[in-house]
Structure formats: structure tokens, C-alpha cells
Amino acid sequence: MGFDGPQARATAMARRALDEARVEVRQGSEAPDFDAIIDRAETLMIEELRMGLVRVINATGVIIHTNLGRAPMGSEQIRAVIEVAGTYSNLEYDLSEGRRGSRYAHATRLIARVTGAEAAIVVNNNAAAVLLTLAALCSGREVIISRGELVEIGGEFRIPDIMSISGARLVEVGTTNRTHLVDYERAISPDTAAILKVHPSNYKVVGFTSTVPARDLARLATGRGVTFLHDLGSGLVTDDAPADFTGEPLVQVALEDGANVAMFSGDKLLGGPQAGIIVGHTHHIIQLERHPLLRVLRVDKMTLAALEATLRLYLDGRTDEIPLWRMARTDADELERRARAIAEELREIGSIKVEAFPTRSVAGGGSLPDVEVGSWAVALLPDRAGASELQRSLRRSDPPIVARVEEDRVLLDLRTVAPDDDRTLAAAIRRVLG
Ligand SMILES: *Cc1c(COP(=O)(O)O)cnc(C)c1O
Numbered sequence: 001m002g003f004d005g006p007q008a009r010a011t012a013m014a015r016r017a018l019d020e021a022r023v024e025v026r027q028g029s030e031a032p033d034f035d036a037i038i039d040r041a042e043t044l045m046i047e048e049l050r051m052g053l054v055r056v057i058n059a060t061g062v063i064i065h066t067n068l069g070r071a072p073m074g075s076e077q078i079r080a081v082i083e084v085a086g087t088y089s090n091l092e093y094d095l096s097e098g099r100r101g102s103r104y105a106h107a108t109r110l111i112a113r114v115t116g117a118e119a120a121i122v123v124n125n126n127a128a129a130v131l132l133t134l135a136a137l138c139s140g141r142e143v144i145i146s147r148g149e150l151v152e153i154g155g156e157f158r159i160p161d162i163m164s165i166s167g168a169r170l171v172e173v174g175t176t177n178r179t180h181l182v183d184y185e186r187a188i189s190p191d192t193a194a195i196l197k198v199h200p201s202n203y204k205v206v207g208f209t210s211t212v213p214a215r216d217l218a219r220l221a222t223g224r225g226v227t228f229l230h231d232l233g234s235g236l237v238t239d240d241a242p243a244d245f246t247g248e249p250l251v252q253v254a255l256e257d258g259a260n261v262a263m264f265s266g267d268k269l270l271g272g273p274q275a276g277i278i279v280g281h282t283h284h285i286i287q288l289e290r291h292p293l294l295r296v297l298r299v300d301k302m303t304l305a306a307l308e309a310t311l312r313l314y315l316d317g318r319t320d321e322i323p324l325w326r327m328a329r330t331d332a333d334e335l336e337r338r339a340r341a342i343a344e345e346l347r348e349i350g351s352i353k354v355e356a357f358p359t360r361s362v363a364g365g366g367s368l369p370d371v372e373v374g375s376w377a378v379a380l381l382p383d384r385a386g387a388s389e390l391q392r393s394l395r396r397s398d399p400p401i402v403a404r405v406e407e408d409r410v411l412l413d414l415r416t417v418a419p420d421d422d423r424t425l426a427a428a429i430r431r432v433l434g
Helices: 004-026 032-051 075-085 106-115 128-140 159-166 182-186 215-222 251-256 282-289 302-313 323-329 331-344 385-396 420-434
Strands: 057-058 119-121 142-146 152-154 169-173 192-196 227-233 261-265 276-280 353-364 372-381 403-406 411-412
Touching: 004 032, 032 276, 057 106, 057 215, 057 420, 075 302, 075 353, 106 119, 106 128, 106 169, 106 251, 106 302, 119 128, 119 159, 119 302, 128 142, 128 159, 128 227, 128 261, 128 276, 142 159, 142 182, 159 169, 169 182, 182 215, 215 227, 227 251, 251 261, 276 282, 331 353, 331 372, 331 420, 353 411, 372 420, 385 403, 385 411, 385 420
Parallel strands: 057 403, 142 169, 142 192, 192 227, 227 261
Antiparallel strands: 119 276, 261 276, 353 372, 372 411, 403 411
């Protein structure tokens, strides 16, 4: 079984460039000149040799962008990953006892300290956290949920589907816009295992609405001997987030309000690696630890290392070293200064005007539905070549740049661009427009 080396792949790309030229000629075009064929072969080769998964510059202004990999990590978080990736580690080894240990021990102690939870466990993502919790605590029994919270998070994650895979039986109460405590009360039966509350992460019901506060649901659940589960979604753990984020539920508050088990993502407002973090009472978490699904949904050492480093930054009060919070807290003046500097440098290329432009960025793609922050962008005002064509060219540059288009302008929102990337961004714009 042999794989072709780079030489053989280069030959194949040259042949493909020639084949393309032949097809064009057969369709009646003029034969391309020699240089054009070489250029085309070179382009194909670069594409062929380039990694499939590459870094991109996120100029959308969306801080938690699911399609662009959600939260980027800072140097300390990355260092922790590199440290364990290339060596052996005490992943499942208890160094003081010299025998098998638990891979979860390292992170869960810190999760408990950050959130105030009695116990915790970590799985692959929050979807997995919801699945494991329902399977371990509610399988074969009923789970009550408001019709206003039967959500689809995106990417095939729908609460009713997860519920059915877990073996729990869904009991819907209330209506899309209004659910009352009495609706839950009436639905509780001897078969009820839990009440589940799901945070509306990616939508907002406005107008004539009513939902039951977590605290009331917790009190009802406790009184009737059922478990109260709270899917928080984004996992905010710091109360010194910018004001725009304060609508999101704090994990600590959810626990104080009486959630027996709460779950959230590691790569949304925690600003860490992809993970699902489950916090709650020890006797519940032990049931999750013993469930066979935990092995299926388990996280690897790199995730655990990144998570531990992330949690340490919170405990040390160094949240500015978490890129998510650095970006969220950058004030608009600073972004304006950077936008003006880039616009000043480029000004006008060909017939395309480059300007600094005030805008608003949304915090989350698929999370934080109405969180908007004032921001500044570099705006490109195309003439004949349309804005979407320009946007496409930026996506094809190296590194690719993802921008948004608003009213015929291409906007490069600097809130999500690292200051170190300003020069790269300016150079790419110059190349694309030049
Ligand atoms: C994002 C989200 C999920 C899914 O989390 P992943 O980490 O993407 O699997 C589940 N529930 C809620 C409420 C969410 O916001």
C-alpha cells in the first residue's frame, strides 16, 4: 500500500491543469498560453498541499461563532494542550498511590471550585451532557419540559430527539409562549423522574410570554421528590462580564437556585475547549460516572488540559488572558483607532474605497440571540464588482478572511480580529483588491 509523495501529486496537478485546458479548447475557447497553464497547476498544487482544516481570520464580529470553531484559546490554554499532547501524562494514573486514577479528577476539582458545585463530570460537548444526564437519571421514566423550551440548537440537536435517544419519555407542558408553575405541578406523576429547564440560547420569545423561574421549579421538584435539571447552554461563570452578557444565566446562580444537575458548554462563554460540563449533587454525578455512555462520550487529554488551564485563569482572576473576554471587553475607541489605521493605510485601491465604519457586532452565532456590542469595521465599498464577489475573494485569500456584507459594503469587524492580525488583514485586502 503506497501513498504518492509530493512529487507524484505535483505531476498529477500539472496533468489536471492540462486536462482543464483541453476541455476549454474543445468547447471552443482559445488555447491558454503556457504561463496560464503553469499558474493554474500552481494554484491546484497549493490547494492540494494545504491542510484541509486551516486557521481563518474571523472578521464577522461574532465572538462565539460555531462555524468558525467557537472560542479561540489563549497562550496559557494552548501551552497546557501542547504539554500533554506530546508526552505521557498522569491522565488516568494516581501518582501518589501508584495505581489507576480517574481522568476526570484533575478538571472536576477545579470546576467545583469555580462553580461552587458539589461534584462535576466532563463529556464531549453539552449535547452529550444532556444525553448522558437524561440516560443516567431518567431512562424509562418521564421528564417534564415546557413547550416553549423544546428547542433545536442546530446541527441536529433537538431536545425531543435527544430525549427519545436517552430512553426518557417527554412530557410537554404549557404553550409556546406561556408556561406556568401549575402546568408543571399537574404533570407530575409517580412516573416522573425530572423537570428539565432549557435556556433559550439561540432565540427569544417576546411579547405575551411567561416562563417559570428556575428557583420555583427547583422548589416544586424538591417538594415532590423529582430531580430538577437545568441546561444552561453557554456556561457563564464570571460576574464581571461586560453588561451585554448579563442576561445569560450564571452557573453559580443556577446551582444556588436549586438545580440538582446543570450542564453547559466548554467553548461558549467559558472560553475553553469543546466540552460538556455537568455539575451538581454528588449522588447524581456518581450515577453519571457509572453509566456506560460516559465511556462513549469521554473527552481526551488535550481537552482536559485546556479545560484545567481555562479554569485556573478564572480562579486566578486572569480572565483577560481568555481571548473571548479580551475581545468582549475591548472598547469601541480602541477598535475605531485600529479601523482608522488600516483604512488610512489603504484608503483607495483601484476603484474601491476603504473606510473606517462604526457598526454593531452580535456576540454569538447560535447563542446569545440579542447580545449586541458597539464595534468598528474596515468597510470596503466596491463599485462594479459586487460586495458579495469581494467577500468571496477574501474567503479565498491565505489565510482566508470571513467578513460580512451589509448594504453593499463588505464589513471587516475588528472586534473578533486579534490586533496582531491587523497587518495580515491589511495585506490580504491589498492583495485581493490589487
Ligand atoms: C449550545 C447549547 C447546547 C449544545 O451544546 P454543544 O456544546 O454545542 O453540544 C445545548 N443546549 C443549549 C441550551 C445550548 O445553548
